[in-house]
Amino acid sequence: MTSLPARRLLLVHAHPDDESINNGATMAKYAAEGVQVTLVTCTLGEEGEIIPPALAHLAADREDTLGPHRAAELAAAMKELGVADHRFLGGQGRFRDSGMMGAPQNHREDAFWHAEVDAAASYLVTVLREVRPQVLITYDPDGGYGHPDHIQAHRVAMRAAELAAEPTYRPDFGLPHAVEKVYWNRVPRPVADEAFAHLRAEDPGFPGIASVDDVPGVVDEEHITTEIDGSAYAGAKTAAMRAHATQISVHEPWFLLSNELAQPVFATEYYERVLPPRTEEEADEDIRESDLFEGIEDA
Ligand SMILES: [Zn+2]
Numbered sequence: 678m679t680s681l682p683a684r685r686l687l688l689v690h691a692h693p694d695d696e697s698i699n700n701g702a703t704m705a706k707y708a709a710e711g712v713q714v715t716l717v718t719c720t721l722g723e724e725g726e727i728i729p730p731a732l733a734h735l736a737a738d739r740e741d742t743l744g745p746h747r748a749a750e751l752a753a754a755m756k757e758l759g760v761a762d763h764r765f766l767g768g769q770g771r772f773r774d775s776g777m778m779g780a781p782q783n784h785r786e787d788a789f790w791h792a793e794v795d796a797a798a799s800y801l802v803t804v805l806r807e808v809r810p811q812v813l814i815t816y817d818p819d820g821g822y823g824h825p826d827h828i829q830a831h832r833v834a835m836r837a838a839e840l841a842a843e844p845t846y847r848p849d850f851g852l853p854h855a856v857e858k859v860y861w862n863r864v865p866r867p868v869a870d871e872a873f874a875h876l877r878a879e880d881p882g883f884p885g886i887a888s889v890d891d892v893p894g895v896v897d898e899e900h901i902t903t904e905i906d907g908s909a910y911a912g913a914k915t916a917a918m919r920a921h922a923t924q925i926s927v928h929e930p931w932f933l934l935s936n937e938l939a940q941p942v943f944a945t946e947y948y949e950r951v952l953p954p955r956t957e958e959e960a961d962e963d964i965r966e967s968d969l970f971e972g973i974e975d976a
Pocket of ligand 1: 692
């Protein structure tokens, strides 16, 4: 354990590309500062829609080889962010992309949505006890926007944090470990509103423009506890997003998903800290953290 870097950050995401869109600047910043950054991705995103026509043959309803292709995109994105430690929950291909809510793929035997939460969490407990992160980042209970794999990633991450700290739970998985801080990905509504207003005013000629409701994790300002200024890493973030070429087309400072609706790239990334809960003082004085490791001793 003495060989672990002093500060350690673990992120749990549903599909390759979610990490770069939500946390790319945060990941690049902390990796550059010598923090051990570990990404656990729960599925390969096999059901994703494919943007480049030349790669359409990879789709789930054709060759069904999008998963391994997206694993390679993820590896390229992690190079851009300087993140060396990225893993798939339970190993590559253990859990499959469940598709959008209500899709028949939700019910596949191997769909992540179909997985038993404690069983899926057990794979994450092994990572938590090995990497021993002080800080955990995942989605809110709605998964940011209601995608089954995002909801499940939230459940699995929160449950694994509990189990990892429980001394009687699977001692064979390593010494118990309690994360000190847990964050959910957020975007403050006024920030999203302003960015979309700017996008509409500039009208760069995209086929269409998304709306604030298309952005995961948008909440009112009072939920925001933490703001990470990643402007120095905006280039790394967009480079990582660009590496997910089947899913994202980047036109800085905007990007489009397969729905061809433009959205802003956020270089400042926002979080809601749920552990420890926001203090009264923080709420009253509207104090925001500017560092995920604030208050952690020996970090
Ligand atoms: Zn996703």
